[in-house]
Amino acid sequence: MSENKEVIFRIKNLKTWFPITKGAFKKVVGNVKAVDGVGLDIYKGETLGIVGESGCGKSTFGKTVMMLEKPTDGQVEFNFGGEFKDITKFTKDEMFEFRKKVQMVFQDPYSALNPQKKIYTSFEEPLKVHGVKTEAEREKIMQQVLKMVNIQPDYLMRYPHEFSGGQRQRLCIARALEVMPEVLICDEPVSALDVSIQAQVLNLMKYIQRDMKLTYLFIAHDLSVVQYMADRIMVMYLGKVVEVADSKALYEKPMHPYTKALLSAIPVPDIHTTKKRQILEGEVPSPINKPAGCAFHNRCPQCMEICKTKDPDMIRDQGGEHMVACHLYSGGKDQ
Amino acid sequence: MNNQEIILDVKNLNTSFISDRKQVDIVKSVSFQVKRGTTLSVVGESGCGKSVTMNSIMRFLGSNARVSADNIQYNALRDGEITEYHLETYKKSNGPEMRALRGPDMSMVFQDPMSSLNPVYKVGDQVAEGLIQHTGMGKKEAREKVLELFRKLGIPDPESRIDCYPHQFSGGMKQRVVIAIAMICNPELIICDEPTTALDVTIQAQIMELLKDLQVNEGKSIVLITHNMGLVAEMADEVCVMYMGRVVEFGSLEDVFDHTSHPYTKALLRSVPVLGLADGQILETIPGITPNPADIKGGCDFADRCPDCTERCRQGVIPAFEIAKGHRVRCLKYDSFPEVNG
Structure with a gap:
């Protein structure tokens, strides 16, 4: 990755809990701990991949970083030209400025575009809102972003139903790019697409990143897609980060038992690799009643006594880039 | 091969739907056989007709569907004896003959x-x-x-x-x-229509292990419909690749993965991201999009997206050629090989 690592997001102990209420007085009886204490720096220009099974809180994490979901606790500091500001305490005006810098691409391109509006109208709106006054200027920007995603500019007068899934996702990406953001949060951008179309969109996203020097937060459940896109990968399990590593290191030397299991569960389209499958027993526990200790302990093949009582802390290896939350690596051992 | 070895034999299956008084052909002259006790994988992108093919055999389609076939033969093996059923002769999709078969003989797992x-x-x-x-x-x-x-x-x-x-x-x-x-x-034959697409990878691994178990230990025959090439490599004995309602390549797992022949299968295999790609390696893509089945021109359906397309590809119906025993490919590049049905 880039040599001078400038931090763009500094996330500290981020928690997003959804309260469960009961009765007429809406008494809080519990919390769905969707994101439960995530701390991490995101560097400028990198692609941070976020993987995990459904319900592990990866989408909620993306939404919280974008402030579409209000965090329960913790800080998200964003680098405004060298100055870090905590976006959780932003006023409406500050938030407006922040939104220009950080944009989001959603999972389902079929529901992300208003079917009753022409693409032109959908594309014009963010520009109007963000103060591009003249129509000529707006149109110039629209043409520009459409060119970036390889869609003919005269398609602007069409309706969303006239486009295929892949084209729609490219339109969604183009719309996010209109305000010239620095960060793009992509929540499962290719999981609704076919494999042949998926590759088109992934490559396009890579080219755009190179041209615009974007930072990507790339959320997906498909580890092979994330590994293709990301420089660093963060693995989540039940709202917590279990491992963060360089994408190559994570693939070659996974440390956390969950990451190992996740990697071995991926079917490989090659009939000559004889891979020893490690199949996880059971399912992800409910995020309401998390097991005590390490959240993974009841499925972990290497579970120890301490795992059942004590939540493991994040441990860094020597380089400081490979982080893992597992008792196997604590106790002074240097991995 | 005899009826003992073949559990399901489909010849020249066509399915079309009537929509807006227009007939749209979705499955076009599909032929394949499922061998007893093995797994056949049907792969293709969404809209290629893989689910419709299986639903046509099971007769699960709506009233606007028109199914015709030369032969849909199911060979039941009971106490060492073979009973033949000709599913194409049954008039009613919900008649007593079909209902007797669904469940005890063939059944389906949905997506x-x-x-x-x-x-x-x-x-x-x-x-x-x-x-x-x-x-x-x-x-x-x-x-x-x-x-x-x-x-x-x-x-x-x-x-x-x-x-x-x-x-x-x-x-x-x-x-x-x-x-x-x-x-x-x-049942002897289980048709699984994308059984794990809605599930997480770790759960997918559990379910696949279960199906493999059923096939190995109880000798079930499985038809696995999927778009995941990884699952195919792990589960299948034979592979049937479909594109725009036609079988474009059919063969054993080794045929299809090691001697990949149809340009579409090649492109499909190369466009899947796999773990451990080298740094800076760019995925190959298939240009263009799958055409709308309602406005199909003549010739090969893949012609517009194919890197090896020639003038000949755009005319008539492309036949299938048998390039090795049991390995058929619907592509004119192989026209020196004998033409076969399918």
Whole structure:
């Protein structure tokens, strides 16, 4: 990755809990701990991949970083030209400025575009809102972003139903790019697409990143897609980060038992690799009643006594880039 | 090959739908055979007709569907004797002949376990229904059978789970219940239509292990519809690649993965991101999009996206050629080989 690592997001102990209420007085009886204490720096220009099974809180994490979901606790500091500001305490005006810098691409391109509006109208709106006054200027920007995603500019007068899934996702990406953001949060951008179309969109996203020097937060459940896109990968399990590593290191030397299991569960389209499958027993526990200790302990093949009582802390290896939350690596051992 | 070895023999299956008074051909002259005790994988992108093909065989299609075939033959093996059933001769899709076959002989596992169970019935009753229908078994006895099957399929604590409703189950457990419904009458042929697409990878691995188990230990024949090339490599004995309603390549797993011949199959295999790609390596893409089945021109359906397309590819119907025993490819590049049906 880039040599001078400038931090763009500094996330500290981020928690997003959804309260469960009961009765007429809406008494809080519990919390769905969707994101439960995530701390991490995101560097400028990198692609941070976020993987995990459904319900592990990866989408909620993306939404919280974008402030579409209000965090329960913790800080998200964003680098405004060298100055870090905590976006959780932003006023409406500050938030407006922040939104220009950080944009989001959603999972389902079929529901992300208003079917009753022409693409032109959908594309014009963010520009109007963000103060591009003249129509000529707006149109110039629209043409520009459409060119970036390889869609003919005269398609602007069409309706969303006239486009295929892949084209729609490219339109969604183009719309996010209109305000010239620095960060793009992509929540499962290719999981609704076919494999042949998926590759088109992934490559396009890579080219755009190179041209615009974007930072990507790339959320997906498909580890092979994330590994293709990301420089660093963060693995989540039940709202917590279990491992963060360089994408190559994570693939070659996974440390956390969950990451190992996740990697071995991926079917490989090659009939000559004889891979020893490690199949996880059971399912992800409910995020309401998390097991005590390490959240993974009841499925972990290497579970120890301490795992059942004590939540493991994040441990860094020597380089400081490979982080893992597992008792196997604590106790002074240097991995 | 004789009827002992072949469990399902489909010849020249065509399915079209009537929409806006227009006939749209979705499945076009599809032929394939499923060998007894093996897994056939049908792969292709969405809209290629893989599900419609299987639904045509099972007769699960709506009233606007027109199915025709030269032969859809199911060979049942009971106590060492073969009974032939010619499914194409049955007039009614819900007639007694079809209903007798569905369940005890061939059954289907659907894609979405969330919507293929009835939310207002207990799962145990839903599983037992087929058994009671087909064998006239009493409720108590059926319940025992269901418990036994739940145990075999790895549903924990079956005695209490049998009286639960679908919403009390997780996705992976629901899919096990759906598999139980398909398995309860002990069919020989199980058609699985994207059984794990809605599930997480770790759960997918569990379900696939279960299916593999059923095939190896109980000699079931499985048709696995999927778009995941990884699953194909792990599960299949034979592979059938479909594009725009036609079989473009058919062969054994080794044929299709090691001697990949059709340009579409090649492109499909190369466009899948795999773990451990080298740094800076760019995925190959298939240019263009799948055409709309309602406005198909003549010639090869893949012509517009194919790197090896020639003038000849754009005319007439492209036949299939047998480039090795049992390995057929629908591409004019191989026209020096003998032409075959399919």
